[in-house]
Amino acid sequence: MSFKTILAGTALAFSTLAAGSAWAETIGFSQVGSEGDWRPAFSANMQNEAATYGIDLKFADAQGKQEEQLRAVRAFIAQGVDAIIIAPVVVTGWDQVLQEAKDANIPVFLVDRDVDVADKSLYVTRISADFNLEGKIAGAWLAQASLGNCKIVELQGTTGSAPAIERNAGFQAIIDQFPNMEIVQTQSGDFTTEGGKKVMEAFIKSTNNLEGICASFAHNDNMQLGAIQAMKEAGLNPGTDIKMVSVDYVPAMADALAAGEANASVELRSAVAEYIYPVILDYLKAPSDLPKWIVIPSDLHVAN
Amino acid sequence: MMVADVLRPRGAGLPRLRDTRAVWPVLALIAILVFDWVMVPNFFQIRVVEGRLFGNVIDILYRATPTALVSLGMALVIGTKGIDLSVGSTIAIVGAVISWRIHAGDPHIVILFEALAVAVVCGIWNGSLVAGLGIQPIIATLILMVSGRGIGLLINLLYGGTDPSFDSPLLQGLSTGHLWLIPTRLVVGAVLFVALWLVIRRTALGLFIEAVGGNAAAADLAGVNARRIIFVAYVLCGLLAGCAGVILTADTHTSDPVSVAMYIELDAILAVVIGGASLGGGRIYLGLTVIGALVIQALTTSILISGLRPEYNLIVKSVVVMIVLLLQSRNVRHHVTMLFQGRRR
Missing domain, CATH: 3.40.50.2300 (Response regulator)
Structure with a gap:
């Protein structure tokens, strides 16, 4: 690699950083897919609300495939995002990629489904309905x-x-x-x-x-x-x-x-960004031990 | 010895009956219905509710109609030694188009034809890939199978897509309505079946399809334009899937591309096979294919009313299907007969 390329690369990296600094935080969100009515509404809410919280949201749709999701999470790690949100496709098979995120000092938050990992410290917390x-x-x-x-x-x-x-x-x-x-x-x-x-x-x-x-x-x-x-x-x-x-x-x-x-x-709320983003932003400001599951409340609607 | 002597005269007549294709699927259907009757004594009860016939047997016919229509199309395609995996996706696209055009305000009779036209386009796409480009059917139709539900979702987005439900007296009438006492979809299904039977059996088309499926090269040499015949089979299959799509979409009067008619292609293939056709092509059994669809639906309905835990549904279904298919196999029947004869000695 010539010196010039390295220089150009560094310049590019700095300009990306500069552009990125207009946002408080960059967060990667790996979503399951777009099945049903609820999930697209959930995705749209997360994307629309990101700006109000000053978040640069990188959204990846896994189309229902875990391998796609693992690829997205590794890409987020490579990009050096500030935090990663995962709505897991399945509960198993997460140990390694979550370890990679931990090694890169990127906190991981789960939304929707749970994951089954031996070491619970691999993710910060799960924020979802019960x-x-x-x-x-x-x-x-x-x-x-x-x-x-x-x-x-x-x-x-x-x-x-x-x-x-x-x-x-x-x-x-x-x-x-x-x-x-x-x-x-x-x-x-x-x-x-x-x-x-x-x-x-x-x-x-x-x-x-x-x-x-x-x-x-x-x-x-x-x-x-x-x-x-x-x-x-x-x-x-x-x-x-x-x-x-x-x-x-x-x-x-x-x-x-x-x-x-x-x-x-x-x-089952689809507008859940208001429950998820504040938790993540607070954690990024001052990391603390959160409970492993933060339950989003469920309201009952009845006919009058 | 004496027992064998007594049995012989009847035994002589049995092989012919045993080898009649129609026996096994019809027997399977009867067996399932008898089982239901033992389980639920009023199984065959038919009443008139809300101006239409109402009962388990009507339900089976009613629910089997869309699957039967798709299966008939599948029977033609399998007859050419092909397969069409995209029928479920075609239904998803048809549903999305219906919902979209209703939101756009088209007259509903026009929408009916638009929906069928879209289904024909799906058939033309498959036909072109298989007959035109010579791609293997399973791969060619896999393309639309995979992309079709996505296309349906994109069509839903054309009008916002947040609430893809609609009201259409015409389309719902065709699906959930009734003519005198008979559910309209049974009438629609019967009319389409007769029309298809006339096209296949009263013109040379059926013979040509079977010739092409049996041996495409030989049929070509005999002057049958194999490519054109295969193309027509896929277009007809698309059209029939479209008819099923109209019925299924109007049934729930909403467009749900992700889950509508999920795995219907597998049920359709199964119906054709239960009907006695081979995936090797060369044979079309329209009537038996309908019986095959009825077997599948009778089985589904029985499981639903049996009170069996949902975890066992698919296992029971697969076991029964396996038994039916094994009974159809001449080899298996031969071995089973040998086993019993051996024991008798």
């Missing part, structure tokens, strides 16, 4: 609304996915407190409207028009919206005959709540 709590809030609402007396059909999310497991566990934990509350049918609707509709159609047939069923609990709104369609097509009145409670609070569910076709939805 799926289990969402299930509990839904269960608590239903316990109160039904006075603890309710046969429930459940529309599960994709089998084996973290939100499906946790929302089911949280909901179950609450209804276990009430001897007359019971899940009588449960099936996976794969988190989709189509899936929720198909499953509810089958439930309607196998329970003789939902005879004796008091509520439908869906792990997300899309499935519940499908279930509402299936019930209406079968001449039932969702929201009146059957109590409808689900998780997410997407715009279409807000409409359904207003129309009285659904009763309650636990909000």
Whole structure:
């Protein structure tokens, strides 16, 4: 390499640094992908809010692939960003790349899903909603609304996915407190409207028009919206005959709540930048030991 | 010895029945339905609710219609010794186009034709890659399979895409409506089936497809333009996927490119195979393909009403499918028969 190239390179590096200094911090964000309604809204919120916090956000979409995500994180390390945010595609396989980030003195923050690493000091904290709590809030609402007396059909999310497991566990934990509350049918609707509709159609047939069923609990709104369609097509009145409670609070569910076709939805916030960025910026100013999980609160929305 | 003597006259008639292609898929369907009937005694009950027929059996027909339409297209393509992995993506694109044009304010009857036209374009794309450029079908159609759902998402962005749901009396009527007591989609499905059967079996097209699938070079020498036949098969497959796309999109009246008709290409291929066709090409069984789609849907519906935990769904489905496919194999049947005969001695 000639002296000139080195000089040019150094000059370039300095100019990048100068340009970078217009921002307080440079943060790399590796996002899972853009599936569903919630995640694109989450990405957009993170990107739009970055400027208000004086953050230069480098956004990388992993398109649902972990190898893409590992590549993005290594690129962030090479660029020498001030902090890295990861929304992990999967929970395993993170030890090495997180060690690389630690060796480079770059703090890593997790959003959304957790990671499974032997050394918990490899990341600063996880900032996310608690799926289990969402299930509990839904269960608590239903316990109160039904006075603890309710046969429930459940529309599960994709089998084996973290939100499906946790929302089911949280909901179950609450209804276990009430001897007359019971899940009588449960099936996976794969988190989709189509899936929720198909499953509810089958439930309607196998329970003789939902005879004796008091509520439908869906792990997300899309499935519940499908279930509402299936019930209406079968001449039932969702929201009146059957109590409808689900998780997410997407715009279409807000409409359904207003129309009285659904009763309650636990909000999974997509506008979470206001919970994430302040934590990171405070940490960068003065590193401290944070709890390993900072829970973003979940609100309950009910039909009036 | 005596037992064997008694059995012989019946045994002589059995091989012919056993070798009839239609027996196994139909038997599988009947077996699943009988199992359901034992499990849920009122399984076959049909009532009239909200002015239409309502019951488990109607559900199976109702839910199988889109898969059956896609499978029929797949049967043609497989007949040419090809495969079309992009049918699910075609459906995603059709759904996005419907939602987009409805938000743009087109008359809904026009949108119906726009949606089908887009599906035909998808078919032309696949047909051109396979027949025109000679790319292997699995790779050629993989391109649209991978990109199609992304294209659907981009189309959703054309109008903001935050709320891709819509209302369309015409399209929803075609999907979830009913004619007298019969769900409209069953009527639509039946009409399309008859039309396709006429095109395939009352013109030479079916024969040409089977000739090309059996041996493209020989068909070419015999004067059949193999490339043109293959191209037509992919276009028809795209069109049929488009029809399924209209039904599926209007069903939930929303455009969800990421998850609509997920893995429908696999169900379609399975339906064709359960129907007795070989992926080696050269055979088209339209009626049995529909039976294949019904087997798959009957199985899905049974699992849904069985109360089985969702974790077991896919395993049960694969085990049943494997049994059906094994029964269809003459080799396996032969070995099983040998086993029993050996024991008898």
